[in-house]
Amino acid sequence: MRAVAITGTRKTGHKSLTEYANLFEQYLGPFAPAAHFYIGGAVGIDSLALLWLADQTPASITIVAPGTMSQQPAEAQEAVARTKGRITEIVELAAAELRSSAYHARNRWMVDRASMTIGFPHTTEPSTGTWQTINYTTEKGKPRLIVPV
Incomplete structure (x- = not known):
């Protein structure tokens, strides 16, 4: 089974839910029948991808x-609550403080367990968490698929 980390922007208001569903169908859908997805429990791409995967795939x-x-x-908690029956596992890394370093550690944790990463960046700004995750995937010598949103 292929393991796939998903990373992406929290800023998703510039596209419709239909547009995101189409992107997920094109870029997550081909992997979904035989994949295990690691998704951060945040808003934006994380929550949208979770809802789509839980509703549209096995x-x-x-x-x-x-x-x-x-x-x-709250929005992320709601997405998890709505899909709880479809979630295989919830991992809480118990960071003492929710600072950038905690989010980067979460992203590295996912990439370390995945065989590839699919990233949905909103900008080309290399300092974003999405790009740091994509770059970490590159450093690990793992494939990455970048889908700009």
């Missing part, structure tokens, strides 16, 4: 939070 799903799920934004 894929296994692990949600990874840098601290605890109760520390995640």
Whole structure:
């Protein structure tokens, strides 16, 4: 079974839900029948991908939070609650403080367990968490698929 880390922007208001569903169908769908997805428990691409995968595919799903799920934004908690029956595992990494370093550690944790990463960046700014995750995937010598949104 292929393991796939998903990373992406939290800023998703510039596209419709239909547009995201089409992107997920094109770029996540081909892997979904025989894949296990690692998704951060955040808003934006994380929550949208979770909802789509849970509703449209038989894929296994692990949600990874840098601290605890109760520390995640309400929208992300709601997405997890709505799909709880489809989530294989929820991993809470118990970071003492939710700073950038905790999110980077979460992203590295997912990439370390995945065989590839699919990234949905909104900008080309290399300092974003999405790009840092994509670049970490590159450093690990793993394939990555980049789908600009």
